[in-house]
Amino acid sequence: PAPAPAPDPAPPASSPRTLYIGGAAIPYRDVRGGTTPDAGAGLWLGSDDTADGSWGYFVGHNPGPFAPVKTLGCGSTITLCDAAGATRTYIVRDVFTIETTATWKTIAGRVTGYGESLVLQTCTGDGATNTIVVAA
Incomplete structure (x- = not known):
């Protein structure tokens, strides 16, 4: 039998307002609106x-900075350290592509029914579509 896939690497010591995706620490800021x-x-x-x-x-x-999002698949993990410094790990439940x-x-309706969750969006690189990742 094939060996089980290696788990995603654990994030380093957490910093507030940081996403940890596939070993990359990606700081974020509030850009609502x-x-x-x-x-x-x-x-x-x-x-x-x-x-x-x-x-x-x-x-x-x-x-760019969100390129690691393209490596995620169902079962991958994402760790969030929020603005208050609290940390939580989420498991990817859905990955899909939408037009820009x-x-x-x-x-x-597809991304908000998970309760405590993250939705990540980045360009696919073709200029016409975006990748959406939902983790809960």
Whole structure:
């Protein structure tokens, strides 16, 4: 039988406002109502609180700081250290591609039914689509 896949690497000591994806530490800032930051990632909608029972929607560039998002698949882990310094690890439940013209209304029903969760969005690299990752 094939060996089991290695678990995702554990994040280093956590820093507030940081996402840990596939061994990469990606700082984020609150950009709600704004544009995707050139450096790091942005909390675009929702909350980054790891214990509020709701979701946080993060955006970032690929190629660029959010490139590790493209490596995620169902079962991968993402660790969030929120603004208050609390840490929680989430497991990827869904990965899908949408057109760049898609609106929040188009995907809200698919990404918000998980309770405490993260939604990550980045460019696929083709200029026409984005990758969406949902982790809970």
